[in-house]
Amino acid sequence: MISLCALASGSNGNCYYIGNEHEAVLIDAGIPARRIITRMKVKGLLPARVRAIFVSHEHADHASGARVIARRLNIPVYVTQSTYLAMYANHKPDSPRFFKPGQEITLGSFVVHTFFKNHDAAEPCSFCVDHKGIRVGIFTDMGSPSEHVITHLGQCHALFLETNYDEKMLWEGSYPQVLKQRIASDHGHLSNDQAFELLKNYAGEQLKAVFLSHLSAENNRPELASGRFEELSARYNIYLTSRQEPGEVVRIQEEVIK
Ligand SMILES: [Zn+2]
Ligand SMILES: [Zn+2]
Numbered sequence: 001m002i003s004l005c006a007l008a009s010g011s012n013g014n015c016y017y018i019g020n021e022h023e024a025v026l027i028d029a030g031i032p033a034r035r036i037i038t039r040m041k042v043k044g045l046l047p048a049r050v051r052a053i054f055v056s057h058e059h060a061d062h063a064s065g066a067r068v069i070a071r072r073l074n075i076p077v078y079v080t081q082s083t084y085l086a087m088y089a090n091h092k093p094d095s096p097r098f099f100k101p102g103q104e105i106t107l108g109s110f111v112v113h114t115f116f117k118n119h120d121a122a123e124p125c126s127f128c129v130d131h132k133g134i135r136v137g138i139f140t141d142m143g144s145p146s147e148h149v150i151t152h153l154g155q156c157h158a159l160f161l162e163t164n165y166d167e168k169m170l171w172e173g174s175y176p177q178v179l180k181q182r183i184a185s186d187h188g189h190l191s192n193d194q195a196f197e198l199l200k201n202y203a204g205e206q207l208k209a210v211f212l213s214h215l216s217a218e219n220n221r222p223e224l225a226s227g228r229f230e231e232l233s234a235r236y237n238i239y240l241t242s243r244q245e246p247g248e249v250v251r252i253q254e255e256v257i258k
Helices: 033-042 066-073 081-086 147-153 167-172 177-184 192-202 222-228
Strands: 002-008 015-019 024-027 050-054 077-079 096-098 104-107 110-116 125-131 134-139 158-162 209-213 237-240 250-252
Touching: 002 033, 002 134, 002 158, 002 209, 015 033, 024 125, 033 066, 050 066, 050 104, 050 110, 066 077, 077 081, 081 096, 110 147, 125 147, 134 147, 147 192, 158 192, 167 177, 192 222, 209 222, 209 250, 222 237
Parallel strands: 024 050, 050 077, 077 096, 134 158, 158 209, 209 237
Antiparallel strands: 002 015, 002 250, 015 024, 104 110, 110 125, 125 134
16 A cells, blocks of 8 residues: 655645655655654654655755755655756755666665656656556646656556646736746646646546645635546546645555556
8 A cells, every 4th residue: 555645735845755654755855854754744654764755856846855854864865967966055965866867766665767857947857656556646847748747647546746827817917927938838837727638638547546736826726726627526536735734645555456
């Protein structure tokens, strides 16, 4: 059985937990380390189980806590070399373990697949985490889905999927035009509508759980994101993640998948 939890999700910080009874990995560490640890404990997830952290790209909402949490838990941080070089000095882990997009990394009974995504960062990556036949995708911070993302998405049983903004809210909102264009570009973020289309067109039959992730504070509202996915809620369990608190811990049994 695996447990999934968005310990933090949104444009103010991201950290995703994927674990079994003995070990776990974190994808991104974009909130302070002490908060990651507190939130894990609140949710009954043991920090001592975490074997490694993967940093998807250098933006602070994904990388700011990486150095400290790695020290606190005495675990490695996996990152690409270009991402590492682009990170703020005080976010850089002490001893990074470099991977290249496309590489697969085995950690106990988990296999982490890494692949390139379209985002305005040095070498942005997405991940799929496999555990005994269950595949979990973490797909946030992408302006448009890359071929790798589409292929992997079709194989997932659970998915953290970016629903960053509502298109009307973005274009009618107070952000400067240049920032609006950046968010909506192919290297920005996925809107509720884009995420919906992606799921509708490419998700496989085996998909069970979808976490609507990385919501913008300015340009989205939880009810708009979940409302957009209403018509798929008979097919998948759809969960909202929160910008302020850890989300629900969702458990998936291997038997359910077979
Ligand atoms: Zn982000
Ligand atoms: Zn980003």
